[in-house]
Amino acid sequence: MATAPPFQPELHAAALAPRRLRGRGRGVSWHLVALAIATPALAVLLVIAAALLQPDAEVWAHLSAHVLPRASWNTLWLVLGVGLGVSVLGTGLAAVVALCEFPGRAFFAWALLLPLAVPAYVLATVYIGLFDYAGPFQSLLREHVPGVSAIEVRNRWGAMAVLILTLYPYVYLVVRNALASQGARLMEVARLMGHPPAQAFRRAALPLALPWIGGGTLLAMMETLADFGAVAAFNYDTLTTAIYRTWYGLFSVSGALQIAAVLLLFVLALLALEQRARSGQRFVSLGAAPVLRRRLAPRGAWIATLTCTLVWVLAFALPVGQLLLWAAREVDGLDRRYWLLAANSLQLALGAALLLPALALALSWAQRRAPTAAMSWLARLATLGYAMPGALLAVAFFAAAGLVLHGMPGLTGMLRGSIVLLLVAYTVRFLAVAATPVNGAALRLKPSVEEAARNLGVSGLRLFLKVHLPLLRGGVLTAALLVFVDVMKEMPITLMTRPFGWDTLAVRIFEFTTEGQWQRAALPALAIVAVGLLPTYWLHRGSEHATLS
Amino acid sequence: MQLCLEGVCAAYDGAPVLDQLSFEIPAGAIGCLLGASGSGKTTALRIIAGLEPVGAGRVVVGSRVLTDSTGRVPPEHRGIGMVFQDFALLPHLSVLDNVRFGLHRMPATSRESRARDVLAAVGLAALTDRHPHQLSGGQQQRVALARALAPRPSLLLLDEPFSSLDLELRESLGQALRDLLLAEGTTALLVTHSQHEAFALADLVGVLDQGRLRQWDTAYNLYHRPADRMVADFVGEGAFLRGERRADGTIVTELGEFAASNPGAAGPVEVLLRPDDLVHDDTSGLRARVRHKVFRGGEMLYTLTLASGAEVLALVPSHHDHPIGADVGVRPDLAHVIAFAAPSAAPAFA
Numbered sequence: 006m007a008t009a010p011p012f013q014p015e016l017h018a019a020a021l022a023p024r025r026l027r028g029r030g031r032g033v034s035w036h037l038v039a040l041a042i043a044t045p046a047l048a049v050l051l052v053i054a055a056a057l058l059q060p061d062a063e064v065w066a067h068l069s070a071h072v073l074p075r076a077s078w079n080t081l082w083l084v085l086g087v088g089l090g091v092s093v094l095g096t097g098l099a100a101v102v103a104l105c106e107f108p109g110r111a112f113f114a115w116a117l118l119l120p121l122a123v124p125a126y127v128l129a130t131v132y133i134g135l136f137d138y139a140g141p142f143q144s145l146l147r148e149h150v151p152g153v154s155a156i157e158v159r160n161r162w163g164a165m166a167v168l169i170l171t172l173y174p175y176v177y178l179v180v181r182n183a184l185a186s187q188g189a190r191l192m193e194v195a196r197l198m199g200h201p202p203a204q205a206f207r208r209a210a211l212p213l214a215l216p217w218i219g220g221g222t223l224l225a226m227m228e229t230l231a232d233f234g235a236v237a238a239f240n241y242d243t244l245t246t247a248i249y250r251t252w253y254g255l256f257s258v259s260g261a262l263q264i265a266a267v268l269l270l271f272v273l274a275l276l277a278l279e280q281r282a283r284s285g286q287r288f289v290s291l292g293a294a295p296v297l298r299r300r301l302a303p304r305g306a307w308i309a310t311l312t313c314t315l316v317w318v319l320a321f322a323l324p325v326g327q328l329l330l331w332a333a334r335e336v337d338g339l340d341r342r343y344w345l346l347a348a349n350s351l352q353l354a355l356g357a358a359l360l361l362p363a364l365a366l367a368l369s370w371a372q373r374r375a376p377t378a379a380m381s382w383l384a385r386l387a388t389l390g391y392a393m394p395g396a397l398l399a400v401a402f403f404a405a406a407g408l409v410l411h412g413m414p415g416l417t418g419m420l421r422g423s424i425v426l427l428l429v430a431y432t433v434r435f436l437a438v439a440a441t442p443v444n445g446a447a448l449r450l451k452p453s454v455e456e457a458a459r460n461l462g463v464s465g466l467r468l469f470l471k472v473h474l475p476l477l478r479g480g481v482l483t484a485a486l487l488v489f490v491d492v493m494k495e496m497p498i499t500l501m502t503r504p505f506g507w508d509t510l511a512v513r514i515f516e517f518t519t520e521g522q523w524q525r526a527a528l529p530a531l532a533i534v535a536v537g538l539l540p541t542y543w544l545h546r547g548s549e550h551a552t553l554s
Numbered sequence: 555m556q557l558c559l560e561g562v563c564a565a566y567d568g569a570p571v572l573d574q575l576s577f578e579i580p581a582g583a584i585g586c587l588l589g590a591s592g593s594g595k596t597t598a599l600r601i602i603a604g605l606e607p608v609g610a611g612r613v614v615v616g617s618r619v620l621t622d623s624t625g626r627v628p629p630e631h632r633g634i635g636m637v638f639q640d641f642a643l644l645p646h647l648s649v650l651d652n653v654r655f656g657l658h659r660m661p662a663t664s665r666e667s668r669a670r671d672v673l674a675a676v677g678l679a680a681l682t683d684r685h686p687h688q689l690s691g692g693q694q695q696r697v698a699l700a701r702a703l704a705p706r707p708s709l710l711l712l713d714e715p716f717s718s719l720d721l722e723l724r725e726s727l728g729q730a731l732r733d734l735l736l737a738e739g740t741t742a743l744l745v746t747h748s749q750h751e752a753f754a755l756a757d758l759v760g761v762l763d764q765g766r767l768r769q770w771d772t773a774y775n776l777y778h779r780p781a782d783r784m785v786a787d788f789v790g791e792g793a794f795l796r797g798e799r800r801a802d803g804t805i806v807t808e809l810g811e812f813a814a815s816n817p818g819a820a821g822p823v824e825v826l827l828r829p830d831d832l833v834h835d836d837t838s839g840l841r842a843r844v845r846h847k848v849f850r851g852g853e854m855l856y857t858l859t860l861a862s863g864a865e866v867l868a869l870v871p872s873h874h875d876h877p878i879g880a881d882v883g884v885r886p887d888l889a890h891v892i893a894f895a896a897p898s899a900a901p902a903f904a
Binding site: 190191193194195196197198199200201205208209212213215 | 603604605628629630631632633634635636638640642644645646647655656658659701705
């Protein structure tokens with residue numbers, strides 16, 4: 006589950022290219038670097054395309070009769086439902102926080118981002134623990150209300166609710182920033198031109214925010230498509246759980262690949278829509294004149310405060326409080342086994358946090374040194390994985406590694422026993438997360454700065470230490486932090502491609518949840534939530550600079 | 555319609571931004587608030603537009619009280635147009651739709667023709683189908699102007715209308731704007747930090763300093779009859795020459811004796827000398843040494859040192875070209891003798 010809505014790098018290659026004449030030779034080696042970085046993503050696409058073009062007829066017959074229709078239908082339902090939910094909830098909260106003044110507004114402005122720290126599978130664990138038949142809620146209900154029989158919460162609506170509560174910040178964050186920086190201003194204009202507030206919102210602010218609402222919603226829909234842990238916890242069969250069952254239940258890699266191919270079609274559809282939404286996101290440069298938020302009348306202010314409180318409690322305070330309660334009863338769970346899990350998670354997260362920013366930097370530099378059309382396609386390919394569900398990547402890598410290493414059983418065994426495969430899969434999934442801040446920093450390093458330094462006689466190592474390093478450091482560190490957190494939270498890839506016995510915190514949470522031991526999942530879950538709070542803070546700070554409040 | 559501000563006060567988080575602001579613009583005239591950034595001029599504009607409340611005082615347009623300390627008419631019911639500094643065009647609408655945006659109270663049949671008329675008046679008839687991001691800065695500015703003028707506002711407000719445009723564009727657009735406002739008969743108030751803009755556009759100009767209006771007057775009077783030293787400093791070029799004011803109003807300086815144009819107490823004073831108050835005259839017995847000179851095409855601006863060491867400015871036809879260090883003859887030619895009590899002897903004004 007990606008923490009930051011990962012924006013694909015929009016490097017303006019031409020703007021970055023030093024206006025210097027250069028031979029063709031150097032460009033080729035940079036293209037090779039980019040190709041190497043994009044290779045894993047390319048391999049995934051090729052393996053899945055092959056499965057799509059040459060389906061194993063027998064497996065396909067079984068899947069298309071018994072698995073695919075139900076899983077596809079469920080997936081479609083879930084994605085559309087979550088999309089509708091997050092767009093309404095995210096936009097509503099963003100509009101109220103950005104444009105209105107009410108008690109608690111300053112608190113909710115950042116507190117409503119906190120649910121980003123709680124992965125959907127953790128929220129699912131808490132909610133099932135609380136509201137399942139054996140949970141405290143239904144027990145109380147049975148005790149006090151006669152005639153109440155079992156209420157089933159493990160269904161479509163439960164999964165949908167949990168995903169909406171986890172993913173609405175994707176919409177909330179971008180729409181809030183768009184409205185606070187530009188929308189509020191245009192509403193003033195609309196009011197000066199004679200439109201009352203409600204009409205001003207509808208005619209000026211909302212159309213402006215639409216591309217952001219669309220972009221945030223589509224990112225949330227991609228995450229929904231990618232979700233494995235929450236839907237598995239709610240016993241709701243989607244394409245990702247179908248991949249897992251076919252692979253680990255029926256032991257059919259080719260079947261899992263065919264499901265992955267269907268899933269890929271969903272992904273590509275969402276990607277195409279997202280590109281369209283993004284092209285509509287225009288920034289008008291507006292001055293820094295203060296914009297006043299509309300003070301709500303007491304009734305409206307109460308409704309606003311209550312709504313924000315309710316969402317914040319349901320999506321953050323309640324689950325974290327419940328985890329703390331459970332953890333307090335499980336302190337003896339802090340044993341050697343727990344620390345081993347934590348060490349495994351840390352090792353993977355640190356490894357990825359070192360590797361991915363370096364790759365992102367190399368890719369960014371390649372784009373800068375050789376700004377060709379081929380290069381920008383390679384960069385897009387390399388960072389496409391943010392849209393790819395972990396379950397899809399896992400099975401594709403497993404199959405690709407099997408193809409490449411066919412006939413080399415020794416090497417195959419070694420690779421399966423190491424975490425290399427995991428790191429490569431993380432690279433595909435999270436390179437875009439690392440590329441966004443790195444490219445942002447690289448954009449600040451304008452060619453003219455480099456040229457000015459050279460003009461002053463600074464070059465070579467001194468140039469790197471005095472110019473490149475200080476300017477790129479912030480972006481690279483941010484990339485490392487974001488990747489670290491995302492890998493800590495990552496579950497399906499780790500679950501499906503980890504070396505035997507290599508459990509992580511996230512994997513244990515999943516196992517405890519499937520075994521119905523909610524309370525025991527609390528300690529690892531709290532560790533992951535705590536780590537997840539880091540980038541939430543960073544996101545809020547970053548967006549504070551963008552808004553005026 | 556006539557605009558009248560009466561004792562308007564405003565504060566942000568307890569810090570006063572406007573202090574007893576009062577002025578009046580007659581119907582059809584163009585007024586201007588001139589001030590440095592932070593002087594409160596944009597706040598004044600936003601108060602008049604109804605976007606911000608006042609602490610005390612009133613805003614009256616025509617005979618209608620729009621804002622007082624008990625409340626305000628919402629911006630959408632004021633009939634006031636505003637051109638924002640950043641233009642604030644609606645990015646999702648075409649040029650024509652931006653201009654039509656405020657015409658919803660007009661009969662549907664005449665909306666489009668009014669929008670097209672105003673766009674033609676600002677010279678954008680050919681660009682009606684473009685979107686704001688396809689326009690240059692000057693074109694965006696004209697769309698913003700057309701949009702504000704289209705609903706025939708009783709008052710037009712302009713916030714630094716030319717600050718994001720280059721110098722040449724400013725001059726041509728400034729003239730066009732003045733003609734357009736006069737043709738439409740619109741009362742207007744602009745705020746700017748540029749005195750050139752203020753002088754070029756406005757009939758009445760006020761100098762705003764830290765929330766206080768120093769003087770509200772014609773450009774001519776601001777320049778030649780500044781009310782206080784701050785205004786004299788802020789508007790135009792010039793130098794202050796030390797002197798002594800006698801009880802009968804005569805002022806004695808090293809350039810001679812003058813009759814003071816403004817009242818004041820006897821004692822040490824400083825006399826405002828504009829560059830055009832000092833005339834170059836080779837026959838004059840008064841000599842000054844050239845310290846510095848700037849060629850301005852038709853004229854030369856000399857910085858001269860008098861016998862006492864005091865520095866003064868003189869604007870001289872540029873064919874009088876003297877080298878630095880040369881002694882030249884000068885003669886004072888003051889139409890208005892404005893003297894302020896010397897800072898050391900008088901309580902300093904804010």
